[in-house]
Structures are given as C-alpha cells and as structure tokens.
Amino acid sequence: MSTPPTPSDATRTPSGLHVPGYVRDPDTHPPLDYPEYGSTALRHPKRPLTLLPHMLTEITAPVLGQDRLGELDHDLTRQHEEEPQGQRIIVHGQVRDSDGRPVPHTLVEIWQANAGGRYRHTSDNWPAPLDPHFTGVGRALTDAEGHYRFVTIRPGAYPWRNHRNAWRPAHIHFSLFGRAFTQRLVTQMYFPDDPLFFQDPMWNSVPDPKARERMLASYDHDATEPEWALAYRWDVVLRGREQTPFESEEEILEDDE
Amino acid sequence: MSTYPTTPSQTVGPYLHIGLPWPDGPYAVDEDVPGALWIRGTVHDGAGATVPDALVETWQADPEGRFDHPDDPRGARAHPGFRAFGRCPTDASGAYGIRTLKPGPVPGPHGDQAPHIDVSVFARGMLNRVVTRLYFPEEEAANAADPVLNGIGDPEARATLVARREEDGYRFDIRLQGEGETVFFDV
Numbered sequence: 001m002s003t004p005p006t007p008s009d010a011t012r013t014p015s016g017l018h019v020p021g022y023v024r025d026p027d028t029h030p031p032l033d034y035p036e037y038g039s040t041a042l043r044h045p046k047r048p049l050t051l052l053p054h055m056l057t058e059i060t061a062p063v064l065g066q067d068r069l070g071e072l073d074h075d076l077t078r079q080h081e082e083e084p085q086g087q088r089i090i091v092h093g094q095v096r097d098s099d100g101r102p103v104p105h106t107l108v109e110i111w112q113a114n115a116g117g118r119y120r121h122t123s124d125n126w127p128a129p130l131d132p133h134f135t136g137v138g139r140a141l142t143d144a145e146g147h148y149r150f151v152t153i154r155p156g157a158y159p160w161r162n163h164r165n166a167w168r169p170a171h172i173h174f175s176l177f178g179r180a181f182t183q184r185l186v187t188q189m190y191f192p193d194d195p196l197f198f199q200d201p202m203w204n205s206v207p208d209p210k211a212r213e214r215m216l217a218s219y220d221h222d223a224t225e226p227e228w229a230l231a232y233r234w235d236v237v238l239r240g241r242e243q244t245p246f247e248s249e250e251e252i253l254e255d256d257e
Numbered sequence: 258m259s260t261y262p263t264t265p266s267q268t269v270g271p272y273l274h275i276g277l278p279w280p281d282g283p284y285a286v287d288e289d290v291p292g293a294l295w296i297r298g299t300v301h302d303g304a305g306a307t308v309p310d311a312l313v314e315t316w317q318a319d320p321e322g323r324f325d326h327p328d329d330p331r332g333a334r335a336h337p338g339f340r341a342f343g344r345c346p347t348d349a350s351g352a353y354g355i356r357t358l359k360p361g362p363v364p365g366p367h368g369d370q371a372p373h374i375d376v377s378v379f380a381r382g383m384l385n386r387v388v389t390r391l392y393f394p395e396e397e398a399a400n401a402a403d404p405v406l407n408g409i410g411d412p413e414a415r416a417t418l419v420a421r422r423e424e425d426g427y428r429f430d431i432r433l434q435g436e437g438e439t440v441f442f443d444v
Contacts, residue, residue, distance in 0.1 A: 012328035013366070014366050015368050016364050016365050016366045016367050016368050016369070017330065017364040017365065017366065018266065018366045019328070019330065024443070025262075026265045028262060028263045028264070028266075029265050029384070029385050030263050030266065030267070030385060031264065031267045031382035031384065032384060032385060032387070034384055035270075036278070036371055037316075037382070037384065039381055039382030040382050040383070040384065041301035041303070042304050042306070042382070042434060043302050043303070043308070043380060043382035043433050043434065044301040044303075044383070044384050044433070044434060045387060045433060045434055045438055045439075045441050046303075046434055046435065046438060047414070047440070047441075049436055049441050049442055049443035050408060050440055050441070050442050050443065051408075051442070052388070052390075052405060052442035052443060052444045053366075053404070053405075054326060054444075055268055055363065055364075055365045055366070055370060056318070056329060056363050056364065056365075057316065057317065057318065057324075057363060057370075057373065057375050058444060059328050059377065060316075060324040060328055061316060061326065061342075062316065062324035062330060062341060062342035063325060063327075063339060068279075078393070080346060096261060097261075098260065098261050098262065098263055099260055099261070107277055108429045109277065110276065111272065111273075111275050111277070112275025117277060119272040120275055121271075121272040121274060121275050123271055123272070123310075124272060125272075135273060135275070136276075137276050138325040150401060160357060166363075173267075173269065173272075173273075173276055173277065175269075175277060175359060179326075179328070180328070181316050181444070182444055183374055184314075184377060184386065185264065185266060186266060186267065186268075186269050186379055187265060187266055187267045187384065188266055188267040188270075189410075202267055202384070204383050205267075205287070210262075211262065211265050212265070214262065214263075214264050214265060215264065215265060215267070233430050235260050236264045237261045237262065237264050238263065238264070239263055
C-alpha cells in the first residue's frame with residue numbers, strides 16, 4: 001500500500017494552491033440514463049458532464065460528529081416501546097477507501113422497509129401492514145477503524161410499477177459522507193441469494209456484474225449472536241486519493257482550457 | 258493506483274424522506290448569525306415538471322474562504338454558528354431552501370476561484386447524484402476569472418450556474434434535463 005497524499009502534499013505555487021484530488025471511478029456506477037428504470041427518462045442530463053478538477057471545496061466535507069446521533073439511532077429494534085416484527089439482524093462492516101484505508105468517524109445513515117416490505121412513508125400505500133414498532137431509520141458513526149454496526153430487522157421485498165410484476169429485492173438504503181465531497185455515496189445493500197435480482201433494474205443498472213456483487217452483504221456466522229440475531233457483513237469502499245495530485249490537476253485544467 | 262474497487266451508487270428511491278432529511282438540515286448557519294441568507298430554488302425534470310422527491314445538499318467555504326476540515330492545508334478553521342453543509346428535501350412543489358452564508362473566494366491551482374457552493378441533487382429516478390456549482394451574480398469579475406466557469410464554453414450553459422439575487426438571498430433553480438439544462442459536473 002503506498003503512502004497516501006496528505007495536506008502537506010499540497011503545493012503552493014506563485015499563482016495558487018494545488019491539493020491532491022480523488023480517484024475517479026466512473027466504471028463502478030450506473031448510468032444516469034437507464035431506460036429499464038423508467039423514472040430516469042426525464043431525470044438525466046442530456047448534456048455530457050463537465051469535468052470538475054478537485055480543489056478545496058471538493059476535497060473537504062462536513063465533519064459530522066456524535067451530536068448528529070440519538071442514543072438508539074444504531075438500533076432500529078429499540079426505537080419504540082416494543083420490538084418490531086421480523087427477523088432480527090446485525091448489519092455491520094467497515095468503510096474503507098480504495099487504497100484500503102479505513103474511513104474513521106464518518107456518518108452512516110440507513111433507511112429501509114419493514115419485515116412486510118412497507119416503508120413508513122405517506123407515499124407507500126401497497127397493501128402490506130405498517131409495523132407500529134418500526135420506523136426504519138438508523139444512523140451511526142464509524143469507529144476509529146472505520147467499522148459501523150446496526151441492529152435492525154430484515155426488510156421484506158415489495159412491488160412497484162416499473163414493469164410487469166416488478167418487485168424490489170430486499171435492501172437497506174445507505175448514505176455515507178466519507179471525508180470529502182467527492183466521496184459522498186448513497187447506495188443500497190442487498191442480501192445474498194435473493195431470487196429477485198434478475199428483474200431488478202436498480203441491481204442491473206450497475207454495468208459490471210462484479211461491481212453488482214459489491215452491493216451484496218454476506219452472511220457472517222462469526223458475528224451472529226447465539227439465540228439472538230443473525231449477522232450480515234457489508235463493507236463499503238469509497239474513492240481513494242490520487243497518487244500524483246500535482247500532475248493530474250494540471251492536466252485536468254489544461255484539458256478544459 | 259486503486260487496490261480495492263469502489264461500491265456502486267444506487268438511487269435514493271421514492272422514500273428518501275424517511276431517511277435523509279434532518280430537522281436542522283436546511284440551516285447551514287444558525288439563524289442569528291449576521292449575513293445569513295436564503296438560497297431558494299425549484300428542481301425541474303425534462304418535461305418542465307417540478308420534482309417533489311429530490312434532496313438538495315450544499316457544501317461550501319465560510320465567508321473568509323476557509324473550511325473546518327483537516328485537509329485544508331491552511332488549517333481547519335471553524336466559523337461560529339456555521340456548519341457549511343445544508344440539506345433540504347424538495348417539497349410538494351419541487352422547492353428547496355438552504356439558509357447559509359455567502360462563501361469567500363477559495364484558492365485554486367491558478368489563483369482564486371470565485372465564491373461558489375457545491376450542490377448535489379439526489380432523487381428518485383436518479384441512479385447517482387448529480388453535482389453542480391452555484392455562483393453569485395454580483396461577482397462578475399471573479400466569475401470571469403473562475404477556472405471552472407471558464408471551462409464551460411457556451412455562455413447560456415455557463416449562466417445556469419449563476420444564481421439570481423432575491424430580497425433575502427438568491428434563487429438557484431435546477432433543471433435536470435432539456436431546455437435550460439443546468440450544467441452538471443463529473444466530480
């Protein structure tokens with residue numbers, strides 16, 4: 001593993017300030033225009049994206065701390081007087097960057113459907129019951145080694161109207177900040193062996209089948225707690241730092257001029 | 258050199274409102290801080306319809322162009338009462354509002370960048386966020402010298418990044434597609 005650039009790698013020149021940027025990872029992500037997901041039709045830009053060189057605003061981000069968290073935000077089974085229905089699970093993992101470095105003390109937000117596949121949201125009105133003991137929202141900070149841990153229930157699959165007999169595989173929405181604006185990521189975690197992937201445009205929108213697998217949690221027997229809860233492990237990888245910040249910033253700016 | 262491949266993005270979906278908004282999200286600055294202003298706007302789709310299920314996030318420097326972040330080589334510096342980060346879901350009419358301070362100029366590799374705010378838009382129907390930048394209409398000289406604005410050849414496209422002055426702040430409408438489409442960045 002090479003040594004990461006640090007703020008001291010920033011370079012002052014007579015005209016300004018160079019800072020190390022972040023690796024671009026366009027091959028990982030779904031396209032904004034993806035006809036199989038009907039709602040993208042009117043919500044994707046037609047003009048090509050303009051390359052934004054990474055400068056100070058892009059390599060920084062809010063440093064969010066414990067004050068954003070309530071005491072039980074990490075445990076979605078204890079946010080009401082009684083426990084929610086469903087299979088109790090532990091979801092845990094490590095947030096790293098693409099150089100393998102842990103991303104410590106960063107905010108992880110999750111939201112999900114209940115065990116019957118229904119969200120506590122005014123627009124979700126398909127005929128599955130709401131659970132009075134489940135909100136479906138959690139927050140946690142990663143620890144010094146980038147680890148996060150939630151206790152929740154396994155969400156159900158649910159139908160939607162994208163195509164005939166469309167069903168979303170069970171998933172948990174994740175939102176991560178990382179330490180830079182460039183690292184911001186909102187994604188979904190899926191469960192192994194779900195039979196619904198073949199017809200799910202969200203899953204299939206990720207072009208590389210190997211990249212799809214990176215949205216998949218794995219059953220973790222070591223973290224499973226006897227007579228209490230099954231565990232799933234899901235690691236998240238955010239973009240890492242560029243190794244040659246000076247050159248790449250120059251190239252990007254010259255390309256644009 | 259990347260050792261570990263990154264995790265793909267997925268849409269926030271139609272139920273983002275249960276998970277992402279914060280009660281204090283629209284307030285990047287405390288109410289009583291001098292100089293506080295509103296950034297308001299509406300998000301539109303390619304048919305001109307408003308987008309009621311989007312989330313707008315903003316990130317910016319403080320009025321002196323500084324960041325409260327360890328990777329700012331000038332040193333992290335907090336501005337009292339200022340979070341620098343705003344987050345607001347669009348309402349039923351597609352509108353959002355962020356209460357914040359006007360940022361100062363920020364150093365770039367070839368001189369100062371004009372005051373700007375980085376803006377992310379997440380929504381149902383978007384498999385990844387889109388990113389744009391907000392600039393200020395009264396900063397004509399700084400905008401004319403800004404490396405990012407100058408990277409956009411078409412003046413009409415460039416104009417989509419400049420907010421409009423309003424009584425208590427600025428208006429910054431976002432058009433995801435079609436006529437007047439906002440310039441979005443590969444970040």
